[in-house]
Amino acid sequence: MDIQSIKNRFGIIGNSPALNYALQVAVQVANTDLTVLINGESGVGKEVFSHIIHTLSARKHNPFIAVNCGAIPEGTIDSELFGHEKGSFTGAADARKGYFETVNGGTIFLDEIGELPLGTQARLLRVLESGEFIRVGSSKTQKTDVRVIAATNKDLLQLVQSGRFREDLYYRLSTVPIRVPSLHDRPEDIHLLFRKFAADFANKYKTASVQLDEEAKNLLINYPWPGNVRELKNIAEQISVLSQDKQIGAKDLNKFLQPYSNNRMPVLAHTNGTANDFANERDILYRLFFDMKKDVTELKKMFLEILQNPNMVAHSQSFINELKELKGHEGIQSMPVTPLTIGGIQPAVQSNQPVIMNSDIQDHVEVEESLNIIDKEKELIIKALKKHKSKRKDAALDLGISERTLYRKLKEYNIEE
DSSP, X not given: OOHHHHHHHHTOOOOOHHHHHHHHHHHHHHTSOOOEEEEOOTTSOHHHHHHHHHHTSTTTTSOEEEEEGGGSOTTTHHHHHHOBOXXXXXXXXXXXXXXXXXXXXSEEEEETGGGSOHHHHHHHHHHHHHSEEEOBTOOOEEEOOOEEEEEESSOHHHHHHTTSSOHHHHHHHTTEEEEOOOGGGOHHHHHHXXXXXXXXXXXXXXXXXXXXXXXXXXXXXXXXXXXXXXXXXXXXXXXXXXXXXXEXXXXXXXXXXXXXXXXXXXXXXXXXXXXXXXXXXXXXXXHHHHHHHHHHHHHHHHHHHHHHOGGGGGGOHHHHHHHHHHHTSTTSOOOOOSSOOBTTBOOOSSSOOOOOOOHHHHHHHHOOOOOOHHHHHHHHHHHHHHHTTTOHHHHHHHHTSOHHHHHHHHHHTTOOO
16 A cells, blocks of 8 residues: 555645655554554654554454553553452452453554553563563463554653663564654645645634635744644634634734744743643753752852851851841751851850861761752652642642652652652
């Protein structure tokens, strides 16, 4: 079957070389049982590729199921995928078959595979390598014949390096990788897609199809489309429904587009409880950590100056004021700012006696704090929970991450609320 026939059959619009190559790989691998890993940003249509592979395979008459791994709570995902026995956990009133059992002989599409907990990753690896799995609460090994197609919008190798994804599972999944291009990488297809969506919505809402002038077309093509095809479809629907004039200029089109900046670096800002889980959270934490390190280092220098110059203690009111200002900083632990005692030694304020400073104190003051990102991330989560009295929603909002990601990290770091 040629590429154009595939496009017509599955409603795929576009002629970019990257899209055609991805479709060609999907067609070639379809009639095998090889595991496929589909990479691409959110909204590019990764699930469509999984349907193409299943429909063109020898398993096409057998079950197909799509599972969003990021939408299933960590505590129940093993049961969803592999099933459970009666009484294996609270609420397990009856035995239940998992997806790998019910889809035997078919295809399972695991979307957002990067969200799988490490324990579930180990179970999945066993299925991929031997076709064996064990229900939750059982000791009996069962066999299944399921083809796995996985998809992710994250860099799995980066997750491997940070210890959040198994390296052996990554290489087992990516037997055949397929990269679905982002919309901003296929500018020649943007207007074609818009015209198709506009025609579909005109037919749906019984109205005339909207038309773009040249200036509006250029604006459409040069927009970055962070939401990819899904965002373009939403924009086409909004214009079809809300625009009274069906001839759209750049000024009219701009009202429907989200403002964007050429600077794609993460910005420290509160959200409505959602984030691109995660993608930006580690960059944000890095910035916080280095700001904290700078303040802590300055504070250490102040202590050293006081210890090495006893005459400064008598005139330390300005130093105390600085401590009071720093006391409220989130990177500085709460500390007393009344008479200074370090290592059990009270400096002589009203005498000329030298301040005693042993090597242990000197070493302690000069030691750099740990910059391990895992430790710092755990520390920030604990502080946020304490600040908001264990209210997860408020803590997640303060941290700039989603509540679901916070829940996962509480389990990952074994943090008690």
